[in-house]
Amino acid sequence: MxxxxxxxxxxxxxxxxxxxxxxxxxxxxxxxxxxxxxxxxxxxxxxxxxxxxxxxxxxxxxxxxxxxxxxxxxxxxxxxxxxxxxxxxxxxxxxGNGFTLPPESRESEAVLLAGGMGVAPLVFWAQRLVAGKRKSAGDRIQVFIGARTKEQILCEKEFKKLGCDVKIATDDGSAGFFGRVTGLLEAALQTMDCQRIIVYACGPQPMLRELVRICRKKLISSQVSLEEHMACGIGACLGCVVNTIDGYKRVCKEGPVFEAKKLIY
Ligand SMILES: Cc1cc2nc3c(=O)[nH]c(=O)nc-3n(C[C@H](O)[C@H](O)[C@H](O)COP(=O)(O)OP(=O)(O)OC[C@H]3O[C@@H](n4cnc5c(N)ncnc54)[C@H](O)[C@@H]3O)c2cc1C
Ligand code: FES
Structure with missing residues (x-):
């Protein structure tokens, strides 16, 4: 790189x-x-x-x-x-290392979960999924956006322009589902084939922790983009490590995107 x-x-x-x-x-x-x-x-x-x-x-x-x-x-x-x-x-x-596609052999549906400013990298990823030759991973993209209020919903139009199916959750109920975006996702998962889904997520830590819990329970593959305080950003200071099943990893170097199943969270 x-x-x-x-x-x-x-x-x-x-x-x-x-x-x-x-x-x-x-x-x-x-x-x-x-x-x-x-x-x-x-x-x-x-x-x-x-x-x-x-x-x-x-x-x-x-x-x-x-x-x-x-x-x-x-x-x-x-x-x-x-x-x-x-x-x-x-x-x-x-x-850092970004989101990755599933292996060629795997038929999958992409589900994007964004909390607040977490939409930022996911628009770029949705563009790549839509533009990519791997239609299996880009055919049907469902996007779940969470925000505190209606006014703080970001990038809904951008995802819709890309042909994504967008669902909204707000903490105060001013738009879409009343409650956490992970609650909305969990409800939607009831009617989805969890074995075919890959969830790509970015957002605040409590949202990601809840997502990791849901994905573990339902055996869903998931990639999460972590945000840690960073001093150097290039792997030198060890100020941003997270614990994983493969030992401590630097969010700025090995991440920020990690497979949820590897995180000791
Ligand atoms: C890989 C990565 C990508 C990011 N992408 C974006 C982005 O696209 N848009 C965006 O708005 N922000 C993003 N952030 C967070 C952004 O870096 C911080 O909001 C920013 O550094 C805050 O700086 P500040 O001096 O304004 O506030 P500070 O005074 O440094 O922090 C204000 C508050 O935010 C908390 N905070 C600061 N940085 C972080 C962090 N990295 N993780 C968790 N809490 C933090 C502090 O504890 C404090 O409570 C990203 C962080 C990382 C690690
Ligand atoms: S911020 Fe220095 S190692 Fe990650």
Whole structure:
């Protein structure tokens, strides 16, 4: 994998709703080498501001453009939100291992589960599944999106444009299913052939833990993208390890996507 460090030009950095923003930067080499589920480490400030880079998932790529979605939740993302089109951001990437297709022999249905900002890498993955030759994994993509409120539902249109069957859950019941997105998934699984499904998921840790529990109970294959605090992002500091049946693994290097059955969670 070719990792690149570069000062990439910001093409767009705009609020999409509430605390959510879309950032588009230009770097043909990173774009060309990016795979769904991988991420970039961004130096958000120029001279001042947080020392540590911040990891953001690659949301989409288009020729030399790389799109990211982010939520303003702390000092790093607040500084990032102030950066303007035409400025340059120091970026490293693409990093980590992303989502993978099941073996050729396996007929499967893709189910995507996104909580909040977890939609970011899953749009890129849905694009690849739809565009890929492996129609077995891309024929019928079901997407479950969870958000706190109706206003915070992200990327519903993008998934629908790709022909995905989208279902929504909100914590306050303002749209779709009233409750957790894992509750919605669990209800839907009652009428699905669990042996044919592969769940690809990204979202907050409690959602992923619940998904891992459901998949274990029903013997469903699943790949989950983990978010851990990252210092270096390139495998050097061991600050992001998770426990797996194969020992401790670095989320930034061996992950962020792991097979759920391997996690000691
Ligand atoms: C591989 C990876 C991909 C990511 N992709 C995205 C993305 O596409 N969009 C997006 O908005 N965010 C993403 N994140 C999370 C993002 O990196 C953090 O929100 C960001 O670094 C917060 O920086 P901050 O300085 O604004 O806030 P901080 O002050 O650093 O943190 C604010 C709050 O968020 C918590 N937090 C910060 N970083 C993480 C983390 N990595 N995991 C769990 N909790 C955290 C802190 O404990 C604190 O409560 C990703 C993280 C990883 C590891
Ligand atoms: S963040 Fe340093 S090893 Fe993963």
């Amino acid at each position: 070719r990792i690149r460090q570069n000062r990439a030009e910001i093409l767009t950095n705009a609020k999409i709703c509430g605390k959510y923003h879309k950032l588009i930067i230009k770097d043909a080499k990173i774009s060309r080498n990016s795979r769904p589920g991988q991420f970039l480490m961004l130096k958000v400030g120029d001279s001042q501001g947080p020392l540590l880079r911040r990891p953001l998932s690659i949301h989409r790529v288009d020729k030399e453009k790389i799109e990211m979605l982010y939520e303003r939740i702390g000092p790093g993302t607040e500084i990032l939100a102030q950066r303007k089109a035409g400025e340059f951001l120091d970026v490293i990437g693409p990093l």
